[in-house]
Amino acid sequence: EVQLVESGGGLIQPGGSLRLSCAASGLSVSGYLMGWVRQAPGKGLEWVSVIYSGGNTYYADSVKGRFTISRDNFENTLYLQMNSLRVEDTAFYYCASESRSFPLVFDYWGLGTLVTVSS
Amino acid sequence: VLTQSPATLSVSPGERATLSCRASQNINSNLAWYQHKPGQAPRLLIHGASTRANGVPLRFTGSGSGTEFSLTISRLQSEDFAVYYCLHYNDWPPSTFGQGTRLDIK
Numbered sequence: 001e002v003q004l005v006e007s008g009g010g011l012i013q014p015g016g017s018l019r020l021s022c023a024a025s026g027l028s029v030s031g032y033l034m035g036w037v038r039q040a041p042g043k044g045l046e047w048v049s050v051i052y053s054g055g056n057t058y059y060a061d062s063v064k065g066r067f068t069i070s071r072d073n074f075e076n077t078l079y080l081q082m083n084s085l086r087v088e089d090t091a092f093y094y095c096a097s098e099s100r101s102f103p104l105v106f107d108y109w110g111l112g113t114l115v116t117v118s119s
Numbered sequence: 120v121l122t123q124s125p126a127t128l129s130v131s132p133g134e135r136a137t138l139s140c141r142a143s144q145n146i147n148s149n150l151a152w153y154q155h156k157p158g159q160a161p162r163l164l165i166h167g168a169s170t171r172a173n174g175v176p177l178r179f180t181g182s183g184s185g186t187e188f189s190l191t192i193s194r195l196q197s198e199d200f201a202v203y204y205c206l207h208y209n210d211w212p213p214s215t216f217g218q219g220t221r222l223d224i225k
Contacts, residue, residue, distance in 0.1 A: 044219040045204055058212040104208040109160035
């Protein structure tokens with residue numbers, strides 16, 4: 001069974017930094033397309049960043065230059081380093097993974113971790 | 120860009136709900152539907168526009184291709200009231216979600 005467990009969220013002041021983690025079990029973080037999706041209060045789901053099995057990365061325009069996605073194959077963990085945080089980055093952040101059977105279909109999701117950016 | 124309609128749909132338990140998702144360009148059948156409840160992980164319902172994910176009840180049916188898609192939930196049950204999102208995965212990246220349809224109990 002695949003499990004994704006996020007951690008690292010919390011309350012942070014504008015301009016600060018946080019690193020989110022997503023510990024994976026049941027699949028290898030290096031073998032699949034994985035990413036982060038967020039949901040701001042009262043808003044819908046929004047892609048933040050993804051990393052391909054080959055290592056290529058993608059970022060939403062709203063976070064480009066501030067956020068960095070990475071993974072640790074040994075720890076089997078996905079990360080999202082968030083710098084220069086803004087109030088509008090406040091959201092639940094979900095870790096998601098591509099299906100093991102259907103390419104590009106995100107089938108596995110964590111419960112999310114809440115990031116609150118406020119002074 | 121994916122446009123979902125309606126934004127909110129109020130339906131009585133036992134009735135049928137039809138949710139729509141329109142793409143601004145041809146995305147073939149590269150569309151998925153997700154169900155999202157507060158405090159829970161988004162749940163994949165449909166991929167490939169019409170293929171049910173593992174464990175998804177038969178009352179959930181996806182259809183469409185190209186630019187017009189729909190999700191039909193027949194015989195609504197209490198656990199079906201949630202927010203539903205469509206997501207395309209054609210020409211990754213980027214991929215985009217629709218803005219969501221909230222399915223409320225009438």
